[in-house]
Amino acid sequence: VTVAPGAVHVPDWLSLERQRELVTACRGWATGPVPMRHTRLPGGGVMSVRTVCVGWHWQPYRYTRTAADAGGARVAEFPDWLAELGRRALVAAYQDPAAGDxxxxxxxxxxxxxxxxxxxxxxxxxxxxxxxxxxxxIGDSCVFRFGNTENRGRPYTDVELRSGDLFVFGGPSRLAYHGVPRVRPGTGNPATGLAGGRLNITLRVTGLTG
Ligand code: MD5
Ligand code: FE
Known part of the structure; x- marks a missing residue:
């Protein structure tokens, strides 16, 4: 389902088995050398989600290899299997065998x-x-709000994201405003290994080296 140019929603893309593997991998990262934590914003705010990063550590508003705000360790290596999953995601979303190249x-x-x-x-x-x-x-459903590239307000489109869904943001949608106004507790599938809450994994290219 194309929501806007370059923004494609593929419901139920991840198999249950793949969701279980991702939950296990995320548990490992969350309890690794850089623990999952609430990110602090420079203005004094604290994000309500908890985050752990792989490959590069994001801290508003930059990427580093070490987690200065979460113990100082180097972040976990970005695994090849996850990059391969990203390429397969682009192929599926854009329905083009070369989209992941x-x-x-x-x-x-x-x-x-x-x-x-x-x-x-x-x-x-x-x-x-x-x-x-x-x-x-993975896990509980949420309302995902996909907006425009100009400002935080309307026009925007609300999309229900469920466990196993894929969303790709490319092209003109890459810089769209977006957010998650609500999660729906109790809507997940315990068979994923996630008893409650919602897990969102975003794969990105930092464009950084080193
Ligand atoms: C989430 N995560 O569900 C959302 C969905 C984030 C974040 O927004 O920054 O961790 S991923 C939606 C997204 C991510 C990156 C770029 C764009 C959308 N976009 O260009 O529209 O936790
Ligand atoms: Fe985002």
């Missing part, structure tokens, strides 16, 4: 939402590359 994501942001967590409308512009972002959802 050359796509080499080097960071993943893993966000965990409890029933009260939300994400305000924002753009993702800390990456130096404008390659697509691949978003994978």
């Amino acid at each position: 050359g796509y080499d994501p080097d960071t993943a942001l893993v966000n965990f939402y409890d029933g009260r967590a939300t994400m305000g409308m924002h753009q993702d512009r800390d990456e130096r590359s404008r390659a697509p972002v691949v978003s994978l959802s």
